[in-house]
Amino acid sequence: MAGIEVTALHKRYPDGTVAVEHVDLSIADGELFVMLGPSGCGKTTTLRAIAGLERQTTGDIRIGDTLVNDLPPAERDIAMVFQFYALYPHLRTRDNLAFPLRAEGLPKAEVQERVDEAARLMRLGPLLDRRPHRLSGGEQQRVALARALVRRPRAFLMDEPLTNLDAELRADMRTEIKHLQGELGTTMVYVTHDQVEAMSLGHRIAILNKGRVEQIGTPLEVYDRPASLFCAAFIGSPPMNLIEVELADGHLRSKSGLTLTPPPNLPRDRSLIAGVRPEALEVTEPGAEGSVPGRVVSAEWLGDEIIYVVDHGDQRDVRVRMPLNVRFAADAPVGLRHTGGPPPVYDASTEELVA
Amino acid sequence: MAVSVNEAVSAGPARDRTPPARRRRGRGRAVVETATLTVLAAVMLFPVLWMIETSIKENRDVYAIPAKFFDFTVTLDHFKDVFVASGGGPTTLSGSFLNSVIVAGVSTVLATVLGVPAAWAYSRFSVKAKKDQLFFILSTRFMPPVVVVIPIFLMYRQVGLFDTKLGLILIYTAFNVPFTIWMMKGFVDEVPAEYEDAAMLDGYTRLQAFWKFTLPLLLPGIAATAVFALIFSWNEFVFAIFLTSSDAVRTAPPAIAGLIGGTTVDWGLVAAASIVFALPVLIFSYLVRKHLVAGVTLGAVRR
Ligand SMILES: Nc1ncnc2c1ncn2[C@@H]1O[C@H](COP(=O)(O)OP(=O)(O)OP(=O)(O)O)[C@@H](O)[C@H]1O
Ligand SMILES: [Mg+2]
Numbered sequence: 001m002a003g004i005e006v007t008a009l010h011k012r013y014p015d016g017t018v019a020v021e022h023v024d025l026s027i028a029d030g031e032l033f034v035m036l037g038p039s040g041c042g043k044t045t046t047l048r049a050i051a052g053l054e055r056q057t058t059g060d061i062r063i064g065d066t067l068v069n070d071l072p073p074a075e076r077d078i079a080m081v082f083q084f085y086a087l088y089p090h091l092r093t094r095d096n097l098a099f100p101l102r103a104e105g106l107p108k109a110e111v112q113e114r115v116d117e118a119a120r121l122m123r124l125g126p127l128l129d130r131r132p133h134r135l136s137g138g139e140q141q142r143v144a145l146a147r148a149l150v151r152r153p154r155a156f157l158m159d160e161p162l163t164n165l166d167a168e169l170r171a172d173m174r175t176e177i178k179h180l181q182g183e184l185g186t187t188m189v190y191v192t193h194d195q196v197e198a199m200s201l202g203h204r205i206a207i208l209n210k211g212r213v214e215q216i217g218t219p220l221e222v223y224d225r226p227a228s229l230f231c232a233a234f235i236g237s238p239p240m241n242l243i244e245v246e247l248a249d250g251h252l253r254s255k256s257g258l259t260l261t262p263p264p265n266l267p268r269d270r271s272l273i274a275g276v277r278p279e280a281l282e283v284t285e286p287g288a289e290g291s292v293p294g295r296v297v298s299a300e301w302l303g304d305e306i307i308y309v310v311d312h313g314d315q316r317d318v319r320v321r322m323p324l325n326v327r328f329a330a331d332a333p334v335g336l337r338h339t340g341g342p343p344p345v346y347d348a349s350t351e352e353l354v355a
Numbered sequence: 356m357a358v359s360v361n362e363a364v365s366a367g368p369a370r371d372r373t374p375p376a377r378r379r380r381g382r383g384r385a386v387v388e389t390a391t392l393t394v395l396a397a398v399m400l401f402p403v404l405w406m407i408e409t410s411i412k413e414n415r416d417v418y419a420i421p422a423k424f425f426d427f428t429v430t431l432d433h434f435k436d437v438f439v440a441s442g443g444g445p446t447t448l449s450g451s452f453l454n455s456v457i458v459a460g461v462s463t464v465l466a467t468v469l470g471v472p473a474a475w476a477y478s479r480f481s482v483k484a485k486k487d488q489l490f491f492i493l494s495t496r497f498m499p500p501v502v503v504v505i506p507i508f509l510m511y512r513q514v515g516l517f518d519t520k521l522g523l524i525l526i527y528t529a530f531n532v533p534f535t536i537w538m539m540k541g542f543v544d545e546v547p548a549e550y551e552d553a554a555m556l557d558g559y560t561r562l563q564a565f566w567k568f569t570l571p572l573l574l575p576g577i578a579a580t581a582v583f584a585l586i587f588s589w590n591e592f593v594f595a596i597f598l599t600s601s602d603a604v605r606t607a608p609p610a611i612a613g614l615i616g617g618t619t620v621d622w623g624l625v626a627a628a629s630i631v632f633a634l635p636v637l638i639f640s641y642l643v644r645k646h647l648v649a650g651v652t653l654g655a656v657r658r
Binding site: 013014015048051052053072073074076078079080082084086088089090099100103104151 | 481483547549550552553554555556557558559560568571572
């Protein structure tokens with residue numbers, strides 16, 4: 001087992017596409033590290049560079065203490081699970097699992113033992129004699145995971161392994177992967193564009209955008225204090241409300257008059273944007289204390305909560321998360337007020353967190 | 356139990372009332388269809404049938420007027436004449452068949468051995484100006500053989516490839532490699548690169564990964580491509596007639612064409628030789644027909 005160190009990674013494809021602009025990652029031994037980002041931000045490219053399937057243009061990759069820049073994939077001792085599972089179609093499950101071990105030249109008895117162990121871990125017993133085309137998507141995925149396990153590699157790389165599964169199965173597999181990783185204690189780099197998956201799996205999350213790292217932090221840090229407007233808009237469902245504010249007599253005030261508690265050490269003379277989570281706002285009766293007048297534009301009923309879209313006289317409507325016991329009709333006049341602590345505040349021009 | 360049986364019985368006639376009519380109409384239509392298709396097939400296949408008949412007729416029946424369709428004596432003499440010379444020993448025609456087998460076989464193997472890895476490389480690796488290269492490769496097929504045969508004839512005479520089997524093999528390979536690359540690239544594109552990636556992570560080199568995982572999945576495509584290449588080399592006429600002069604090198608198409616002409620034409624021999632010539636390709640295509648269809652559709656359907 002080993003940590004993974006990626007320094008100043010830059011990847012430019014021969015056709016001129018810059019897939020990765022500049023990425024630094026420091027992944028600890030035994031960590032479940034998630035790379036999260038929108039489509040095309042360079043997640044797969046970064047992962048493939050770590051695996052050795054793609055040669056980076058510049059930058060260094062270390063696995064454990066070894067500089068692996070010039071090592072072929074076979075010598076990096078890592079296992080990868082692909083979005084498309086890549087089970088060998090002409091081999092039965094058993095042989096698919098045994099394959100990497102036979103490639104290493106392990107003795108038969110040990111191969112057998114390791115295959116059985118992986119099959120037990122992933123509950124593949126009844127599937128061992130089937131070929132991939134006779135397995136369901138979820139089963140194929142379990143086999144793919146098991147095939148990664150048998151090698152006992154120094155690290156797992158997962159490229160959106162759950163994308164092809166339906167929602168329910170995805171939630172199950174998520175739990176399973178997290179549990180397994182904890183059990184084995186093997187370093188895992190997990191790539192996804194699904195923020196829910198990232199939040200629920202990762203010890204730490206790296207948010208990538210256009211080939212750069214926007215933020216690295218625990219799920220809580222990433223949720224509470226997104227490092228940039230991009231992260232703020234990417235994390236959370238619905239994401240943060242981005243409200244233009246001004247600092248005036250000790251308060252942050254929006255154009256509509258909505259008042260927020262300012263964080264300390266706010267720089268002056270800049271246009272600022274506050275990131276306000278939907279749960280840090282409250283829809284009230286019109287005229288309630290500390291509220292600004294507004295109007296309900298629409299209400300999305302999500303079962304255990306309601307998301308109100310409220311027009312409060314600002315350019316952009318805000319989204320407010322409310323419990324079920326408070327109901328407002330669409331188009332009803334309401335009040336809107338901020339209830340949480342100081343929100344993260346961003347510089348409107350650099351789009352970076354300032355306080 | 357009894358009730359359900361009764362129901363079934365009583366429902367029977369009522370349910371049956373329409374289907375017979377439809378069935379009868381269906382049968383009528385089937386008869387018309389079958390008849391039409393039979394007539395069409397007969398028209399299409401008549402030359403082939405006539406060739407087969409001619410090849411097993413005695414010479415006097417071949418030239419009989421009115422033509423004899425059924426009441427002729429069957430003989431296999433023409434087939435014997437294809438292979439055995441009148442004084443015993445093999446005929447020059449049989450030598451030509453052997454030449455065809457060698458030239459078509461070797462050029463197909465060469466084209467496959469060269470073309471498949473090339474197709475793989477074009478599919479998997481980023482190659483500079485890949486599109487232009489591929490277009491250039493394809494463009495070599497735009498030209499009809501007749502256009503280039505004279506320059507090639509002159510060049511071959513200079514380098515001593517004129518009237519050699521090697522010369523024919525090389526020119527057929529040159530024509531089949533582009534075809535193989537284009538057709539096989541489609542097949543390789545269909546095989547996800549992840550198989551090779553996974554194999555490389557499992558400890559194989561890139562070439563081993565190709566050899567062990569991609570190649571087996573490509574076999575249907577290779578079979579289909581090779582059959583097409585084989586048919587091209589087997590049937591090729593223009594180069595064969597321009598680039599050979601001796602009976603020892605000549606392949607079957609010009610040799611058979613050479614049977615026609617002169618004062619008398621032994622049509623029985625021509626027909627028999629043509630059948631012998633057509634058979635190998637037919638048999639080969641029949642054997643790989645499953646792969647052929649799978650191959651052709653696999654290559655054609657984009658995901
Ligand atoms: N082989 C390649 N040649 C040229 N450009 C490529 C190649 N592979 C990827 N790219 C480009 O590099 C960029 C990053 O691709 P990458 O596959 O790393 O994105 P990703 O973050 O994994 O996206 P997704 O979530 O859609 O999988 C994209 O703009 C893509 O078009
Ligand atoms: Mg990707």
